[in-house]
Amino acid sequence: MLRRSGLAFVALILTFGCVLLTDARAEDKKPSPFAYQFEPIPRVAEKMTVRRLLSEVVRLRFNGYTQVSYMQNFNRPSNDINELRIFDVNSNQFRANVIQAAIERLAKTDGSALDRFGFRVKFNAGQDSDFIGGLNLNPFADLQEFYVNYVAPIGHGLDLAVGQFNALVGYEQVGNPYSPNYSRSYLYFGQPFTTGGISATYEFNKQVSLSVRAITFINAAQANTHHEPLMETLLMLFPSDTVRVMLYGLAGPREIAPGTPGGTLLLGGGYASWQLGAQTWSVVEAYYANQANSSLVSPGKDARWGGVAGYLFHDFTKEWGVRLRGEIFEDKGGLITCQGTTAYQPRANVCFGATSTEAAPAVAQTLWEVTATLEYRPFPSVKTRLEYRYDKSDHNVFQVGGRATSYQPTLSLDVVYIF
Numbered sequence: 001m002l003r004r005s006g007l008a009f010v011a012l013i014l015t016f017g018c019v020l021l022t023d024a025r026a027e028d029k030k031p032s033p034f035a036y037q038f039e040p041i042p043r044v045a046e047k048m049t050v051r052r053l054l055s056e057v058v059r060l061r062f063n064g065y066t067q068v069s070y071m072q073n074f075n076r077p078s079n080d081i082n083e084l085r086i087f088d089v090n091s092n093q094f095r096a097n098v099i100q101a102a103i104e105r106l107a108k109t110d111g112s113a114l115d116r117f118g119f120r121v122k123f124n125a126g127q128d129s130d131f132i133g134g135l136n137l138n139p140f141a142d143l144q145e146f147y148v149n150y151v152a153p154i155g156h157g158l159d160l161a162v163g164q165f166n167a168l169v170g171y172e173q174v175g176n177p178y179s180p181n182y183s184r185s186y187l188y189f190g191q192p193f194t195t196g197g198i199s200a201t202y203e204f205n206k207q208v209s210l211s212v213r214a215i216t217f218i219n220a221a222q223a224n225t226h227h228e229p230l231m232e233t234l235l236m237l238f239p240s241d242t243v244r245v246m247l248y249g250l251a252g253p254r255e256i257a258p259g260t261p262g263g264t265l266l267l268g269g270g271y272a273s274w275q276l277g278a279q280t281w282s283v284v285e286a287y288y289a290n291q292a293n294s295s296l297v298s299p300g301k302d303a304r305w306g307g308v309a310g311y312l313f314h315d316f317t318k319e320w321g322v323r324l325r326g327e328i329f330e331d332k333g334g335l336i337t338c339q340g341t342t343a344y345q346p347r348a349n350v351c352f353g354a355t356s357t358e359a360a361p362a363v364a365q366t367l368w369e370v371t372a373t374l375e376y377r378p379f380p381s382v383k384t385r386l387e388y389r390y391d392k393s394d395h396n397v398f399q400v401g402g403r404a405t406s407y408q409p410t411l412s413l414d415v416v417y418i419f
Contacts, residue, residue: 191267282311
């Protein structure tokens with residue numbers, strides 16, 4: 001019953017998109033009056049962000065953002081924690097999320113050997129830093145990305161890089177301004193946040209490009225501290241101006257579950273985006289993962305997790321827009337969810353029964369959630385989001401006051417300034 005309800009919410013969002021598409025097609029014949037153009041894919045949106053020029057001679061550029069938020073949990077949990085959240089964990093409190101600064105030198109696809117070298121360093125400070133997944137300097141400071149790259153003169157240019165990067169796997173990204181909703185989906189729980197190793201990217205043409213990484217580090221809801229070698233891939237397809245398809249994969253040995261031998265991780269999935277009209281977009285993401293001998297609820301068996309999420313975005317004006325999300329997620333081995341503690345930092349991925357030193361008992365569960373986000377952009381560099389979210393599980397992993405329950409409604413407001 002729970003799975004059917006979750007799928008029904010995903011279907012409802014897609015149905016609503018078809019209704020908007022009917023209206024949008026009628027408007028497509030008119031030129032769009034909006035100067036603002038929303039980018040539905042976070043990793044593309046981040047690349048489109050305007051970089052401030054620091055030096056023309058060495059081609060240094062700079063950009064960043066700062067974010068603060070307030071979260072109201074209508075369950076009023078006694079531990080002041082929003083259960084099963086990643087960054088928006090503070091219940092009925094303000095949060096100084098992060099201030100981020102990135103400096104980079106863009107590598108060229110032509111010119112001298114020196115022109116082909118580049119680098120990027122991204123620094124974070126704030127309460128989100130401890131769980132973003134970079135090189136943690138302390139609980140409130142973090143290097144999220146740091147890498148050097150060289151565009152080899154092969155074909156259209158083979159972009160080679162070494163260091164730590166935002167993960168290729170997954171639709172939602174670590175950088176919050178570039179993800180459509182303030183809160184993170186459950187699908188995000190089972191995906192890497194950042195990965196470290198060697199990367200190669202080749203653009204065959206404007207429609208097809210491929211990224212392959214040999215990685216030895218994953219930071220996710222459960223970090224990889226054993227540094228086993230894995231392979232991460234992303235195939236990007238742009239068949240038209242209105243359709244984009246991203247297919248990703250992750251494979252290799254991994255040991256992340258205490259008390260289990262661990263085993264080979266295989267994760268495959270992808271997402272597709274459609275521009276339904278001048279100011280309307282939709283995205284669907286789905287993936288499935290299996291890790292051998294890693295179940296926390298059935299010792300000796302495989303842990304499996306995965307799900308599907310549907311998104312719908314519509315801008316009413318260049319200032320006002322709505323971002324809708326519905327998803328269903330299954331954690332059959334209890335490996336992904338409920339692995340956090342109530343310790344002050346970071347309080348992420350917590351379930352009822354957790355303490356400051358121990359996570360809640362592992363549970364195989366199915367989760368679904370619906371999220372509605374109203375976005376207001378009073379200035380090009382300022383974004384505000386008012387977001388309502390309702391979480392539901394087939395187990396009592398959430399908290400009302402001091403007792404367990406199966407649901408969690410929250411309301412949040414966040415403000416982002418991009419510089």
